[in-house]
Amino acid sequence: MSVPLLEARNVTMRFGGVAAVQDVNLVLGEVELRCLIGPNGAGKSTFFKILTGQLKPTEGVVLFRGQDITGSHPHVIARLGVGIKTQVPNVFNGLTVREGIGIAAGRKKSLRRARQIVEETMELLQLTAIADRMVGQLAHGQRQWVEIASVLAQEPDLILLDEPAAGMTHEEVLRTADLIREINKKQALVVVEHDMQFIRMIGKTVTVFNRGKILIENQVDAVLADPGVRDVYLGKQAH
Amino acid sequence: MKLKTLPRPRQDAGWGGAIATVVGGLVILFGMPMVTGTFGLLQVTVFAALAIFALAQGFIWGFGGILCFGQSAFLGLGGYAYAIGAMNMTDTTGAVALAVIVPMIFAAGLGYFMFYGRISDAYIGVITLTVTIILFNLINSTSGDIYHIGAAPLGGFNGIPSVPPLNIPGNPDDQLDPTGLWYCAMGALILCYILLKWVLATRFGRVVVAIRENETRAQLLGYDPRLFKLLTFVIGAGISGVAGCLYTNWGAFISPTVFSLTMSAQVIIYVLVGGLGTLIGPILGAVAIQYLITLAGGQHVIDPNLMLGIVLVAFVLLVPQGVAPVIRGSVRRLMPSRSVATPAQAEVSQGASQ
Numbered sequence: 003m004s005v006p007l008l009e010a011r012n013v014t015m016r017f018g019g020v021a022a023v024q025d026v027n028l029v030l031g032e033v034e035l036r037c038l039i040g041p042n043g044a045g046k047s048t049f050f051k052i053l054t055g056q057l058k059p060t061e062g063v064v065l066f067r068g069q070d071i072t073g074s075h076p077h078v079i080a081r082l083g084v085g086i087k088t089q090v091p092n093v094f095n096g097l098t099v100r101e102g103i104g105i106a107a108g109r110k111k112s113l114r115r116a117r118q119i120v121e122e123t124m125e126l127l128q129l130t131a132i133a134d135r136m137v138g139q140l141a142h143g144q145r146q147w148v149e150i151a152s153v154l155a156q157e158p159d160l161i162l163l164d165e166p167a168a169g170m171t172h173e174e175v176l177r178t179a180d181l182i183r184e185i186n187k188k189q190a191l192v193v194v195e196h197d198m199q200f201i202r203m204i205g206k207t208v209t210v211f212n213r214g215k216i217l218i219e220n221q222v223d224a225v226l227a228d229p230g231v232r233d234v235y236l237g238k239q240a241h
Numbered sequence: 242m243k244l245k246t247l248p249r250p251r252q253d254a255g256w257g258g259a260i261a262t263v264v265g266g267l268v269i270l271f272g273m274p275m276v277t278g279t280f281g282l283l284q285v286t287v288f289a290a291l292a293i294f295a296l297a298q299g300f301i302w303g304f305g306g307i308l309c310f311g312q313s314a315f316l317g318l319g320g321y322a323y324a325i326g327a328m329n330m331t332d333t334t335g336a337v338a339l340a341v342i343v344p345m346i347f348a349a350g351l352g353y354f355m356f357y358g359r360i361s362d363a364y365i366g367v368i369t370l371t372v373t374i375i376l377f378n379l380i381n382s383t384s385g386d387i388y389h390i391g392a393a394p395l396g397g398f399n400g401i402p403s404v405p406p407l408n409i410p411g412n413p414d415d416q417l418d419p420t421g422l423w424y425c426a427m428g429a430l431i432l433c434y435i436l437l438k439w440v441l442a443t444r445f446g447r448v449v450v451a452i453r454e455n456e457t458r459a460q461l462l463g464y465d466p467r468l469f470k471l472l473t474f475v476i477g478a479g480i481s482g483v484a485g486c487l488y489t490n491w492g493a494f495i496s497p498t499v500f501s502l503t504m505s506a507q508v509i510i511y512v513l514v515g516g517l518g519t520l521i522g523p524i525l526g527a528v529a530i531q532y533l534i535t536l537a538g539g540q541h542v543i544d545p546n547l548m549l550g551i552v553l554v555a556f557v558l559l560v561p562q563g564v565a566p567v568i569r570g571s572v573r574r575l576m577p578s579r580s581v582a583t584p585a586q587a588e589v590s591q592g593a594s595q
Contacts, residue, residue: 054461056457075460075465076457076460076461077460077461077462077463077464077465077466080460080461080462080463081463085461085462086461088457088461092455092457092458092461093455093458094451094454094455094458095454095455096450096453096454097450097451097454101447101451102451104447105447105448105451105459105462105464106462108444108447108448109462109463109464113444149458152458152462156462156463
């Protein structure tokens with residue numbers, strides 16, 4: 003079997019006595035699309051922080067194309083080809099949209115190539131009209147797009163999106179779903195999302211987190227039909 | 242007349258201010274000796290030296306986001322490196338190089354432990370403050386003949402008097418007079434301004450600013466904030482060293498007071514008053530505050546330090562963004578009316594030529 007793009011083996015993260023992530027095993031192939039769902043506090047964002055090096059797991063290893071990246075510095079992991087849109091938008095508030103995306107596109111690339119990427123990415127995400135606006139002055143939804151744009155401009159092989167559709171209008175959600183399918187033609191994605199409709203729109207394989215553990219991992223329809231998932235995720239009164 | 246009809250490229254908006262600043266600086270450089278005598282020139286020379294110092298602080302704090310409470314450590318190291326170098330060498334050119342290199346090496350070592358040790362911003366302030374106090378006490382306790390480096394006695398709290406002045410490189414006998422020193426100091430200020438403006442326009446400079454805006458994001462994009470902060474800190478130290486070298490030359494004297502907290506506090510006030518996040522602001526701040534201090538020294542109504550304190554409090558409360566952004570803002574507000582006027586003017590001029 004070929005080496006998977008990403009592999010987490012027995013990853014555990016304890017904060018004091020609390021295990022935010024417990025014994026998680028996850029394998030992701032090249033150009034795969036995976037959805038992570040689970041109730042608040044299930045450990046999804048903590049898991050993302052471990053994958054990107056913002057946290058060092060208490061136990062377990064993370065492999066990227068077979069290379070051990072457990073607890074490596076975030077910038078080292080980013081350079082290997084991992085991009086993340088964080089749950090709370092992490093953007094350059096004091097820069098313009100174009101400058102911010104330029105920072106993402108500009109690492110180790112020629113100026114001309116970087117400019118080309120910036121223009122293409124802004125075109126793709128319909129940001130060209132607000133290219134010279136300060137990111138800090140934009141609405142929440144637009145800031146989300148700017149962050150997604152900077153992740154794309156980085157041209158990573160693995161893109162982690164933590165609640166990309168949060169706070170978006172229905173129309174924006176549809177666009178995000180389209181965009182994710184488009185990105186998935188070339189790049190692998192892991193998407194954390196609460197919106198079930200959204201998951202249905204993009205979903206292939208879905209992994210469900212509950213209390214730091216993986217509850218179930220299956221095709222989207224099977225997962226959403228699973229009574230156990232309904233219990234933990236939607237609450238018992240939902241059916 | 243034809244030139245006026247050409248549309249101005251957008252980038253001019255960013256570079257226009259810088260070009261105006263450099264032109265203004267050159268006018269002052271050549272104009273000052275015509276309007277003032279030797280005493281006046283000496284006065285403005287120290288203003289220029291301190292403006293360079295302020296520029297260094299404004300760069301690392303306003304653009305790099307590093308709050309250094311002990312920038313005077315690098316001013317002092319530069320000043321002492323020059324004094325010691327100049328007393329040991331016949332040509333002072335090597336001493337100038339030392340004045341830049343010694344603070345940079347020191348900053349590289351200190352910065353390595355601070356930034357790679359992941360020390361939080363507040364503690365960087367505390368550490369830099371402590372370092373300058375340590376240097377002050379260290380140099381202060383070097384009285385006596387046993388403390389000397391080569392031919393240069395360190396002199397403890399009395400400092401090093403009669404430091405040889407700068408000379409034309411390669412010609413030790415051709416020493417600079419006060420007018421020459423003015424050209425040198427003001428020229429250095431203009432060059433430091435251009436250098437920093439250029440650094441900020443490069444890819445490196447843009448990442449430095451991006452890290453100030455959001456360190457986590459920069460890191461998640463593959464940039465190592467520790468390295469960028471370290472380099473920013475080292476550049477600031479080198480420029481502070483230039484200021485220290487000129488400061489020593491101004492009085493032909495250096496004493497441990499350059500390491501004092503007063504110096505470190507003053508440079509922070511220069512930047513705050515002038516405008517954090519600009520390069521012209523710290524220069525204006527340094528000149529204005531130094532001018533005020535000079536004025537206050539000549540009267541006996543109010544204590545100079547008290548006055549400095551009042552100025553600082555007034556600015557923090559009333560003009561927290563500093564002088565330069567306020568001026569820039571009012572210029573920008575005037576801009577739209579001018580760009581509307583331009584096509585009309587063009588039509589009139591074309592009509593007149595026909």
